[in-house]
Amino acid sequence: MTALWLFARGWAPDRAHYPTQGVSVGAGNGIIEWGTLAAQGTDFAYIRAANGWGQRDPAFGTNWAEARKAGVRYGAMLEFSLCRRAYEQATPFITTVPRDNAALPPVIRLAFDPGCKVRPGRDKVLSELNTLVNLIESHSGKSAVLNVTKDFDADYDIGSGVNRTLWLDGNFFPPDYATRPWVMWTASNMRHIDGVDGPVRWNVVAP
Numbered sequence: 001m002t003a004l005w006l007f008a009r010g011w012a013p014d015r016a017h018y019p020t021q022g023v024s025v026g027a028g029n030g031i032i033e034w035g036t037l038a039a040q041g042t043d044f045a046y047i048r049a050a051n052g053w054g055q056r057d058p059a060f061g062t063n064w065a066e067a068r069k070a071g072v073r074y075g076a077m078l079e080f081s082l083c084r085r086a087y088e089q090a091t092p093f094i095t096t097v098p099r100d101n102a103a104l105p106p107v108i109r110l111a112f113d114p115g116c117k118v119r120p121g122r123d124k125v126l127s128e129l130n131t132l133v134n135l136i137e138s139h140s141g142k143s144a145v146l147n148v149t150k151d152f153d154a155d156y157d158i159g160s161g162v163n164r165t166l167w168l169d170g171n172f173f174p175p176d177y178a179t180r181p182w183v184m185w186t187a188s189n190m191r192h193i194d195g196v197d198g199p200v201r202w203n204v205v206a207p
Contacts, residue, residue: 009192009199011172018204020044024077024186027059029196034063034070036195044073046107046203050092052081053115060096068102075104077147078136083116086131094139105142107167108132110158111149119155126161133164145184150177167203182206 012021021041025032026048037045045067048057060076067074076097081089097106108129120128133144147167148158159166159178167184168175174185183206191202 008172008188009190011188012191012202013187013204015041018187018207020205022046022072022203023193023196024048024201024203025063025196026057026077029059029198029200031197032063032066033195034066034072037193038070038072040193040195042072042193044075044104044203046075046077046104049076049078049096050089051079052084052089052113054084054088054092056092056096064098073104075107076140077107077109078132079109079111079113080129080132081113081116082118082120082125083113086128086135090132090135090139093136097140099139099141101141103140103142105145105165106136106140107145107147108136109147110152110156111147112152122156122161125156126158129158129162133162147184147186148178150175153178 020043022044023042024046047060047063049060050056064074078093136144143164145165145167146158146162149169159180165183166178166180168178168182169186171188175182184203186201186203188202190199192199
């Protein structure tokens, strides 16, 4: 069991199949040694900027600047909430994330939040999400990417409701739960690498 656990902690997809790989990080990962991440082949990083409750990630500014300094490509992530209107969620993102032509497209992560028990109908969710996408894209000047978890997509079928690039989750095995193919995949949410305390979400780009 120990050997299997150690293997799982260090596993990443073969770069022969997925040459572009990177991390998702936020304040919960503590102080990050970005130079160490870059030296280990971290090609890009998505950095948590804010959540849907209007709370800004306190480490965003530092992580954004240090990733850029280390030569790691960087982008910002907003965590969506079913309990807030689109404009309420967009405001902390827009006021936190600078306009940056070198940045990767912004990501909106769609996952059920244990602190939000509301479950609006699909039409309402898609309406709010489309509004949020438009607000984020207007600020960034780039098309948004939607990082959708399996259970969220099962309830709301985001892939067929919003025509944006999909990023899906699935430890160790490529996911197939959306109605359209993924462009990004969280291949592990338990990978341990030097330069970061605790596990990180390790992501790959479709070849």
